[in-house]
Amino acid sequence: MSQELKDKAVAHLRALENRDWKAARAMCAETTTVWHNDGKGEQSIEENIAGMEEQIESIELMRYAITRQFSQPGEVLQQHVVHVATTNGMRGEVHAAVYFRFDDKGLITRIEEYANFIPAGQDN
Secondary structure (H helix, E strand, C coil), rough: CCHHHHEEEEHHHHHHHCHHHHHHCCEEEEEEEEECCEEEEEEEEHHHHHHHHHHHHHEEEEEEEEEEEEEEEEEEEEEEEEEEEEEECCEEEEEEEEEEEEEEEEEEEEEEEEECCCCCCCCC
16 A cells, blocks of 8 residues: 555656646545645645646646655655756756645545755755
8 A cells, every 4th residue: 555655646746747637636635735835824736736727838847756755554755856947948946845645545635845946057
């Protein structure tokens, strides 16, 4: 079950990369909440995905590179780097640690993301 949840966390991110909002949403429970360390508080999964949809036109490339994953029953903690390129030429990376909580059906019920954007050419 541990590897299955790790795979589900990665599949969720791959759906976001591919702009497959329906697939990403289908991997989540109806009451899924999302929190980011941006000071804006919690949002529903619908609000989170809608926000990504609104910004995606300026994104030329978004690719998640998984650095490591840890899991225990019902939870996955992973570290990854999101490589981002925008249509106006900006390049950079988002270094993140993300927590996924799952229900007994294997659906995501909580996402917490601690992230830091680093523009290309700057040291980590």
